[in-house]
Amino acid sequence: MKTDNMSExxxxxxxxxxxxxxxxxxxxxxxxxxxxxxxxxxxxxLEGSAPAAPAGWRPRWIPAGVLAAGVxxxxxxxxxxxxxxxxxxxxDVAALSDLxxxxxxxxxxLLQELEFYAWLDEQAEIVTPESAExxxx
Amino acid sequence: xxxxxxxxxxxxxxxxxTLESGIEMDAFxxxxxxxxxxxxxxxxxxxxxxxxIVQDAMISLVRKYSGRPAEEWRPLFYRILKNxxxxxxxxGVVKGRVLSFFGGQEGETYDPVAQAPGPSxxxxxxxxxxGEAMAALEKxxxxxxxxxxxxFMLRNFEGLSVSETAIAMSCSEGSxxxxxxxxxxxxxxxxxxxx
Numbered sequence: 001m002k003t004d005n006m007s008e009x010x011x012x013x014x015x016x017x018x019x020x021x022x023x024x025x026x027x028x029x030x031x032x033x034x035x036x037x038x039x040x041x042x043x044x045x046l047e048g049s050a051p052a053a054p055a056g057w058r059p060r061w062i063p064a065g066v067l068a069a070g071v072x073x074x075x076x077x078x079x080x081x082x083x084x085x086x087x088x089x090x091x092d093v094a095a096l097s098d099l100x101x102x103x104x105x106x107x108x109x110l111l112q113e114l115e116f117y118a119w120l121d122e123q124a125e126i127v128t129p130e131s132a133e134x135x136x137x
Numbered sequence: 138x139x140x141x142x143x144x145x146x147x148x149x150x151x152x153x154x155t156l157e158s159g160i161e162m163d164a165f166x167x168x169x170x171x172x173x174x175x176x177x178x179x180x181x182x183x184x185x186x187x188x189x190i191v192q193d194a195m196i197s198l199v200r201k202y203s204g205r206p207a208e209e210w211r212p213l214f215y216r217i218l219k220n221x222x223x224x225x226x227x228x229g230v231v232k233g234r235v236l237s238f239f240g241g242q243e244g245e246t247y248d249p250v251a252q253a254p255g256p257s258x259x260x261x262x263x264x265x266x267x268g269e270a271m272a273a274l275e276k277x278x279x280x281x282x283x284x285x286x287x288x289f290m291l292r293n294f295e296g297l298s299v300s301e302t303a304i305a306m307s308c309s310e311g312s313x314x315x316x317x318x319x320x321x322x323x324x325x326x327x328x329x330x331x332x
Contacts, residue, residue, distance in 0.1 A: 012325045013293055019271045020294045024171045031188070035170045038192035042166060045199040046159050 161207050166195055169211065169295075173218055176290050179275050180222050190225060194218040212304035215291055219305060223283075277327045281320050284308075288316035289324070 170191065178187040194217045202213050278286055284306070291302045292313070302317075303310045 008325060009321050012321060012328065016274055016324070017293050019267060019274060020172075020175065022267055023271050024175050027171055027174070031174065031184070032171070034188050035174055035191065038188065038195060039163065039166045039170055041192060042195035042199045043159060043163055045196055046162065046203060 158203050162199060162203055162210075165207060165210050165214075166198075169214060170195070172295055173214070176294055177218065177222060179278065180286075180290075181225060182275075186225065190221045191218070194221050197221075212297065212301040215295065215297065215301075215305040216307065219287060219291075273328060274324075277324055280327070281323055284312075285316045285320035285323065288313050289320035292317050 173194070174187055174191050177190050178184055181187060181190070194214060197217050198210065198214045202210060205213070278289070281289070287306055288302060291297045291305055292299070297305060299310045299313050302313045306313060306316075
């Protein structure tokens with residue numbers, strides 16, 4: 001009789017525990033979410049932390065990392081500047097002048113007579129002292 | 138005190154200790170929050186108020202006992218929770234709206250089946266049967282004397298040991314055993330047909 005009572009007690013304990021566990025595991029998502037928020041709110045009470053998420057894993061090296069990244073950017077910008085000095089122009093001024101002459105003329109037809117200009121240059125170089133004297137005289 | 142606890146308490150900087158404590162506390166609260174909520178909801182029979190009470194108990198634990206060894210947190214948390222539930226009922230926060238679980242009044246407006254968690258199974262019949270059985274259990278628990286009910290919930294639902302339950306209930310271990318035994322016998326008699 002005593003054994004029966006004990007086994008019945010045991011059965012009730014197991015049955016009620018199972019029911020309770022099932023009711024816990026089937027909590028709806030909204031309630032779970034609210035419980036999570038409640039936990040975060042409680043953890044905010046911990047000294048020195050005000051986590052929106054659980055404290056502990058928040059990287060405390062962020063200030064050092066930000067500083068290092070800032071220094072790196074400054075160095076890169078400084079080294080990336082072109083090495084310009086007053087003595088050495090950054091580009092060929094003569095070439096730019098030629099370009100201005102050609103494009104500024106407005107007579108685009110001349111660009112098509114490159115052979116003519118080449119011939120003209122050639123003739124200028126061929127000028128000899130004899131022909132120069134004869135020409136002057 | 139284990140070596141790890143000793144080192145933590147004495148050698149680590151304050152910030153490190155807070156960090157470790159935060160991780161441990163988060164894990165502990167995550168572990169107990171759902172069960173605490175269900176126990177509270179079954180006790181006061183109000184889902185929204187149960188959430189507030191559980192959060193209040195969590196905050197109180199963190200404020201007062203986060204510096205204590207983690208092994209002590211469970212019984213301390215349930216002692217706080219038990220006191221919050223009792224305060225809530227004693228002061229009648231929502232007078233006339235809620236059946237006092239510990240007072241055992243009749244004429245309730247609370248519907249245990251409607252308040253029961255949603256089914257997690259694909260078998261609707263099983264879910265309904267389980268919901269009804271849980272509702273019957275909660276209804277009969279409401280008729281059990283308060284101390285017996287507390288002992289039953291903490292020992293059976295939450296799985297606290299006799300010594301932990303004694304701490305939570307602020308009584309001797311012998312009293313816990315007595316309350317628990319009487320609660321089981323009483324429930325067995327009243328729930329026989331449902332179980």
